[in-house]
Amino acid sequence: MTGSNRHVVVAAADEIPPGGRKIVHIDGRSVGVFNLGDRYVALRNTCPHEGAPLCEGALSGALTSPRPGEYHYERRGEILRCPWHQWEFDLRTGRSWVDPERLRVRSYSVTCENDHVVLHL
């Protein structure tokens, strides 16, 4: 994730509004770049499950429950659901909800430099 030296401008800053996304193709890789409002994040656009275009999935919130019948819903727009099988991935970490240690999608760091969104590959 870090330690790489390839920096690619993928969008103008105003091209990806908060809550928005852009899918870019670089060197044969498809990457989804998301604006979470406080920062940009980027994930490989390939679900580790069966290779679906993960970053085309719906954005939702984190749903937990302290006990049956009670729903805690927070972090709206930060949970990405795969369009094929609805598995959930945390946009900030690339980790899956159901198996965060073992099932995760590659994430990349993103910076904003001079009104440009820069992807660090």
Next chain:
Amino acid sequence: MGTMSATADAVDCDVHNAVPRLSALFPFLPDSWVDYCRETGVEGFDPAFYPPGAPLSARPGSRAGEGPPGSDPDVVRAHVLDGAGARYAILNCLYAVQALHNPDWAASMARALNDWQAATWLAADTRFRASIVVSTRDPHAAAQEIERRAGRGFVQVLLPASAPAPLGQRSYWPIYAAAEAADVPVALHPGVGGANPLSPVGWPSHYIEDYACAALTLQSQITSMVAEGVFAAHPGLQVVLLESGVTWLPSLMWRFDKNWKALRREVPWVERPPSHVIREHVLLSTTPFDAPPAIDRAWVDRFLTQLGSVRMLLHAGDYPHWHHGDAPTALLEQLSPAERELVLHGNAARVYRLPEEIGCARGH
């Protein structure tokens, strides 16, 4: 019973004691219900799913005396406990008071049945342990009955596998809260306690269909209990699935886990894969087991890996019933000594809080 030596000193987790006749319960039933039974001409609540004349309903020799098989404590003791028999017998009385639609009558009959079990069975031999029979018609009354009877020989709550609604639903939770508080498991045994048949698709035409499909009801019930969050709300609760086979469980867990990955947002209180919840909270009796005709150690290894733990298995004889034709020792013969000890004693001692050592003294 020469083949019993392999299971000598076991805890037999499914022995069926029977009510000899309805009037045997009258000393334990309020007068109003005694007269109600007499005046309406009710003959009894012998379960329809064990027709007394059916060849599978009773093993040879269990029809001693006048009552139905399993109704004489001395006969059951001689067949199940004495000689090379079991160290303890967990009694699951299937007298079908849960079939009554009147919740007050059902609760009164259940109370009388439990008091009759205490006076007639638990007092007869300290190696007997009994299950508290409750009706699901009034879960609060069931909870009160669990509070009243748990302990002093009553080690389990017994529910019929088919209830008026899926057993995970919240209306039943008083039963689970009471069982958890009393530190006794809840057992589900094939039987009908509502309008629903054992089959998920409607009432079958034949007796054989109920038997061949017994696992389907249990699959639906355990799925309901996990999905509704019974074990999230009652982390101390254990559920025992009786007389419905064992080998079907891995396939349910595979599917349940797979679907949970996609649909867990519906049930966010299920925070772990359902298989993990099931392995922590569910035990199954090994009669019937439902294995291929001949099993070897390689098959058992594969199965135990799929199941997840040998600690989920409870030895059972199903006396006096004689349905299955499974050799009770087929699985046991393939287990290591440590695994066999768990299936025959250790798992039951854990879930039923039985004394570690065999008790020679009669009476508490």
